[in-house]
Amino acid sequence: xxxxxxxxxxxxxxxxxxxxxxxxxxxxxxxxxxxxxxxxxxxxxxxxxxxxxxxxxxxxxxxxxxxxxxxxxxxxxxxxxxxxxxxxxxxxxxxxxxxxxxxxxxxxxxxxxxxxxxxxxxxxxxxxxxxxxx
Amino acid sequence: xxxxxxxxxxxxxxxxxxxxxxxxxxxxxxxxxxxxxxxxxxxxxxxxxxxxxxxxxxxxxxxxxxxxxxxxxxxxxxxxxxxxxxxxxxxxxxxxxxxxxxxxxxxxxxxxxxxxxxxxxxxxxxxxxxxxxx
Amino acid sequence: xxxxxxxxxxxxxxxxxxxxxxxxxxxxxxxxxxxxxxxxxxxxxxxxxxxxxxxxxxxxxxxxxxxxxxxxxxxxxxxxxxxxxxxxxxxxxxxxxxxxxxxxxxxxxxxxxxxxxxxxxxxxxxxxxxxxxx
Numbered sequence: 145x146x147x148x149x150x151x152x153x154x155x156x157x158x159x160x161x162x163x164x165x166x167x168x169x170x171x172x173x174x175x176x177x178x179x180x181x182x183x184x185x186x187x188x189x190x191x192x193x194x195x196x197x198x199x200x201x202x203x204x205x206x207x208x209x210x211x212x213x214x215x216x217x218x219x220x221x222x223x224x225x226x227x228x229x230x231x232x233x234x235x236x237x238x239x240x241x242x243x244x245x246x247x248x249x250x251x252x253x254x255x256x257x258x259x260x261x262x263x264x265x266x267x268x269x270x271x272x273x274x275x276x277x278x
Numbered sequence: 279x280x281x282x283x284x285x286x287x288x289x290x291x292x293x294x295x296x297x298x299x300x301x302x303x304x305x306x307x308x309x310x311x312x313x314x315x316x317x318x319x320x321x322x323x324x325x326x327x328x329x330x331x332x333x334x335x336x337x338x339x340x341x342x343x344x345x346x347x348x349x350x351x352x353x354x355x356x357x358x359x360x361x362x363x364x365x366x367x368x369x370x371x372x373x374x375x376x377x378x379x380x381x382x383x384x385x386x387x388x389x390x391x392x393x394x395x396x397x398x399x400x401x402x403x404x405x406x407x408x409x410x411x412x
Numbered sequence: 413x414x415x416x417x418x419x420x421x422x423x424x425x426x427x428x429x430x431x432x433x434x435x436x437x438x439x440x441x442x443x444x445x446x447x448x449x450x451x452x453x454x455x456x457x458x459x460x461x462x463x464x465x466x467x468x469x470x471x472x473x474x475x476x477x478x479x480x481x482x483x484x485x486x487x488x489x490x491x492x493x494x495x496x497x498x499x500x501x502x503x504x505x506x507x508x509x510x511x512x513x514x515x516x517x518x519x520x521x522x523x524x525x526x527x528x529x530x531x532x533x534x535x536x537x538x539x540x541x542x543x544x545x546x
Contacts, residue, residue: 252526
């Protein structure tokens with residue numbers, strides 16, 4: 145259900161990008177009930193200056209390690225679930241010293257179940273019974 | 279009205295990307311009534327590993343030919359129209375043996391007519407009579 | 413609050429991209445009340461042919477200088493504010509002869525305040541008093 149877009153400034157190692165990708169997916173699984181296999185992400189690196197961020201907005205001190213995560217998924221999660229998700233992503237990155245919590249911004253975007261086709265021209269969430277969403 | 283983002287893994291030929299671009303646009307025209315000239319798309323290729331997909335979620339068998347299509351357009355289409363659209367995109371790609379139906383995922387995202395300016399700083403859908411939307 | 417995606421065809425100078433980035437941000441500040449420091453943008457250049465546009469839809473004459481600006485921000489602005497925003501972006505670009513008003517398309521996309529974390533795993537708009545949104 146989710147399509148995750150991760151945008152980072154060039155210079156991250158594969159291991160760092162993989163850790164980030166995995167943390168976002170695991171947090172979605174834990175906090176939003178996203179199925180384990182429902183993992184679709186687009187990871188894009190940008191030259192310095194093309195991923196524009198403010199180094200201090202809202203009292204958060206950001207660096208060129210800045211990363212923006214955008215999650216598009218079906219509507220229905222509560223603000224409490226969303227808060228738990230943001231916190232969990234950061235918690236799961238605790239073992240990654242080169243990914244500073246201050247450098248990870250996240251935004252969520254919602255659509256409807258009818259807005260997804262996962263291949264073969266079928267709107268799976270409209271035609272498959274929920275037990276098969278895996 | 280629509281802004282289509284097509285994300286593919288590097289390795290597609292120009293002909294394949296063009297066929298995909300044309301199929302998505304024609305299906306929007308047929309199923310959603312999008313005007314012929316209302317074609318705005320962003321096609322991006324990604325190195326392997328940066329367009330992350332699950333090879334089997336929902337029983338669909340995906341390969342590195344995987345493509346994600348995201349359509350942003352004004353709200354108002356029914357789930358039935360959306361289902362017809364997904365099916366039509368795949369149908370129109372029938373002549374493209376290198377684009378497997380299982381590898382084409384699609385997601386839709388809606389906004390409002392007031393959310394579009396097509397140039398010159400004007401919100402055309404608010405100020406132009408509908409007969410001139412072409 | 414906003415995440416702005418700016419997509420242009422390769423060939424723009426740094427000065428042009430900077431002028432565009434600044435114009436979009438200043439117009440958001442003036443027309444939507446976005447804080448000065450709330451500036452987050454992703455600027456991407458695309459090879460010719462990968463940013464697809466129609467050269468005449470809605471009577472606007474576009475060239476390969478075409479640019480698409482997508483603004484994601486919290487819901488709540490009126491159509492009048494949106495109209496003022498589109499017009500203001502173009503007005504602020506008046507000193508840039510290489511950015512034609514006809515070549516700047518804009519689309520807006522809305523989510524909710526709970527949909528943003530600006531770092532540290534916190535949903536700042538839910539937990540910080542509004543006076544501190546700066």
